[in-house]
Amino acid sequence: MINWRSTFAIYRNELSRFRRTVFGSIVSPVLTTSLYFIVFGAAIGGRINEVGGVGYGAFIVPGLLMLTLLSESTSNASFGIYMPKFTGAIYELLSAPVGVAETLLGFVGAAATKSLILAAIILTTAMLFVDYTIAHPLFALVYVMLVAASFSLLGFILGVWAEGFEKLQMVPLLILTPLTFLGGTFYSIDMLPSPWDKIALANPIVYLVNGLRWTFYGQSDVSIGVSLGLTLAFLAICVVVIAVIFRTGWRLRS
């Protein structure tokens, strides 16, 4: 049976850390995203034709939102579990009456919540630069929550795996960000010459960006069913990996 008090304690503690670093946590991603909108949306976007009937500035909104979601969810969750390991405070978590469910709901829930807050701020910021619509708002919300949870789970795994700050940054910087840039954030896969349009489909981020784009504009390069299925499969794999980590105590218990 889940210990809800423990779960809430972890959740609240993580959000408290977020509040303490609110300037860096919010201002930095908002500023970065604003720069993207200024450069790609307003400056360059004005010279680019509509993509699939959507203005270029509006077209990149889901991609930029996904970029923020992926990087923030991953880094928040990885930092959340890595810091107690680094400071030695992990002893308390390991000796507490909490198992995998409480830990995941606490850490991953808090990381996902932070990401959702940021996503909302970024969408609001985007309104200042471009006109966009959300065709399926409820679906968009569910999809964003699903992606935030999935990549928070990935971040948690990275945080457990990492033995130093360098490793902690490695996956978000060297894998996630490049894949997101190459995953159709700023362009439609149709715009790529052959065979790159086919090769691009091997990039899992393409399905995430296009899934979110579908919820905004009702159209995307790949089927929403495939996007949703892959996201759910990724979430399930992460949950299984974390369950194994807790069962074996890998990198947590000696």
Place this chain on the structure above:
Amino acid sequence: MEPIPQPILDIRGLTKVYPGGLKALDNVDLEIRKGEIFALLGPNGAGKTTLIGAVCGMVRISSGTINAFGEDLARHWRSARQRIGLVPQELGFDMFDTVERQVGYSRGLFGRAPDAKRIEEVLRSLSLWDKRGEEIRKLSGGMKRRVLIAKALAHDPELLFLDEPTAGVDVELRRDMWRQIGALREQGVTVILTTHYLEEAEEMADRVGVIDKGRLLLVDEKDAMMRRLGRTEAHFALAAQLAEIPSALRDYPVTLSEDGRTLCYRGGDGTGKGKAEVAAVATALVQNGVVFTALDQKESSLEDIFVDLVERQGLAA
């Protein structure tokens, strides 16, 4: 006849072998009684922290069983851990958080409902109330250690582990902590502490265990151990050189130094017998006209017993 109370912690055949092959715990059997203060003594690397880690969930055991509060810890870990507190050896917490928030977090983490009054009590008892709004990183080393204790007490544990609680703290704070631990005993909390400071064990513990190289060498009541292994040592500085031990002293455990200037008594059993015999030796010397100019007498401490045990164990190995 009163029934023998069930131990609050019952460890049987506990063994921990680390992946590199190091046997940190070797078939340890240990019973801890409710309400006692148990001191686990041992040199660095003896297995003290591993033993605590095995009970508290940080170390995966290789074999053996641990029963806490009458239940198998492996099966009933959730309910057991709610009743166990741990003060680790190393300072480990979110240094940028405030004292009060961190202590409140610990209470919640262990499944207890928020209770501002109880948190205040804990903070006041550790002289931390005035520092409740401070970031932990701004506190002194001793205060940080108190925060660790406050975190461990926040969920009102019945069994408290203190891993080297006074390592690196000044004498005043150490004595203050001893008072705190004494107060916990008054409240019925069972305390298991590991320490390098034998004075600490001697001052507070009801029972003492000596561990070395993962093996529990001895567990006994502190007073019984002192009685059984305690010794009195007395050195008589003689005014004139003696060729041999006077016949009146033949029945006492005395030796004469090579230069014949010092008579040494080593005996007793920690019950006062040694002191009485030293007095008798002194009387016999006077009665036999042997003049001594100085007398240096000391009772063996827990430290002497501990060092002796560990050394003997080393020789036997």
